[in-house]
Amino acid sequence: MFFSSQLLENAVGEFAKLPGIGKKTALRLVLHLLKQDADQVDQFSEVISRMRKEIRFCQRCNNVSDADICSICANVSRKQEMVCVVETIREVIAIEATQQFNGTYHVLGGVISPLDGIGPDQLQIEGLLNRVVKDNVEEIIFALSPTIQGDTTIYYIQKKLKDRKVKITTIARGIAFGGELEYTDEMTLARSLQNRLPIESYVSGK
């Protein structure tokens, strides 16, 4: 791409570094910003820069936070003894969107994946184990990817907790609502047959 301005080229280059943003999209975004007031573009830049510099991670659950303890952990109306273990804050946002969970979270920061060089020490597992002891956690709900890495992570944490009196569960896997049976992969179909539910609990949603 030819640019008659180095300033423009640099700006396009910065946007094109972002995941999923190609040169053409980057140019479209930059030309949009070029049409905005300088104040608005300054605000854009400042908000992004400030976010990166000032954001913190909750000392308890590792979720992003503006304070030492995040707003979920600090909320006394939420069940502190119920912890949903997730990989990233993306899952926290997805689960919060359902408005069906009233416990707290623990963000691992990924799953154990030796091939990618990610062992238990790279994840926030120690903090989770400490919480179980300190906060009197009664139930840990795993909401990890249904992959070998996810299962390995569950297995590892489960073993570490075998002497603790804590209930360990995982979110249900099955055929999604609206999903077509014939297009479901074999693994999911096989598991959802194995883990079949009595019709009463299905109907009542218990």
Added chain:
Amino acid sequence: MFFSSQLLENAVGEFAKLPGIGKKTALRLVLHLLKQDADQVDQFSEVISRMRKEIRFCQRCNNVSDADICSICANVSRKQEMVCVVETIREVIAIEATQQFNGTYHVLGGVISPLDGIGPDQLQIEGLLNRVVKDNVEEIIFALSPTIQGDTTIYYIQKKLKDRKVKITTIARGIAFGGELEYTDEMTLARSLQNRLPIESYVSGK
């Protein structure tokens, strides 16, 4: 979307203001930046902000530029007497990518569109007319959208130039290379029949 951090929410909000970027994409971009070094994110912000504040528009052709005169207008090896009239710098970039044009450009900033409140005065038409006189322009090539607005703009400028000895052309419209005849719209097909070329000029590309 629920965010446990106002800083994060603001950053996502800023990205989501960009055209074609929804909340989910914005979150993906912000989480990517969150994983980068603070220095890199600062650089991203600074480059964007600086671009908006320092970029200038060529006093001659209205193209984006780092100086008073853009690098294309300042290039003496380019034919200054041949001017390609375009709507935005996007078309400049597209035509430059072909490496087939060795003249200069004139960026109008849009086309005449009374319904959108854009008249000749909102566009860089005056500058173009001045160039014709001052720079001894021999040919004006219109590369505008094939719309009523584009045609109106061509007609308007053409009328203003009727006493000047300047050749006025427009880029060829026709069926694109690789385009299927049967799927071409009627207008394009009809025009490409009307403006049929002798086979020699087609083969030699003259």
